[in-house]
Amino acid sequence: MTIVMGLDQHRAQITADWLDTATGEISRARIAPADRAGVRRFAGRFGGQALEVALEATTGWRFVVEEVDAPARVSIWPSRPRRRRGAGPRSAPRAIAPTPGICASC
Secondary structure (H helix, E strand, C coil), rough: CCEEEEEECCCCCCCEEECCCCCCCCCEEEEEECHHHHHHHHHCCCCEEEEEEEEEECCCCHHHHHHHCCEEEEEEEEEEECCCCCCCCCCCCCCCCCCCCCHHHH
C-alpha cells in the first residue's frame, strides 16, 4: 500500500493531505506547532508504509524531511516555491552566454 502525500509548510503549522492508493481514501491533517516533535508524532502513524511525499523547499524543510523519513519507506520530492505575482521586486534577468559551437552572429 502506497500513500501519496503533499505537505504545505508554514511557520506555525504544516498542512498534510494524502491519498491511500489502495483504498482511494483521502485524508487531511494539521500539524501544529510546526516543530520536530509534531512532525515526528504525525509521521509515526505511517510507520512501515510506503510514502511518496511532495513539499515546498522553503525555510525549515530539511527537518521535516528528516522526521518524515525516519519511520517509513519514503520518497520525498522537494519543490521550489513559485513566485506570486506582485510579491515584491523581480530580480534582473539572468545573462545567457552563447552556446559553444555556435557562431556569435547566429
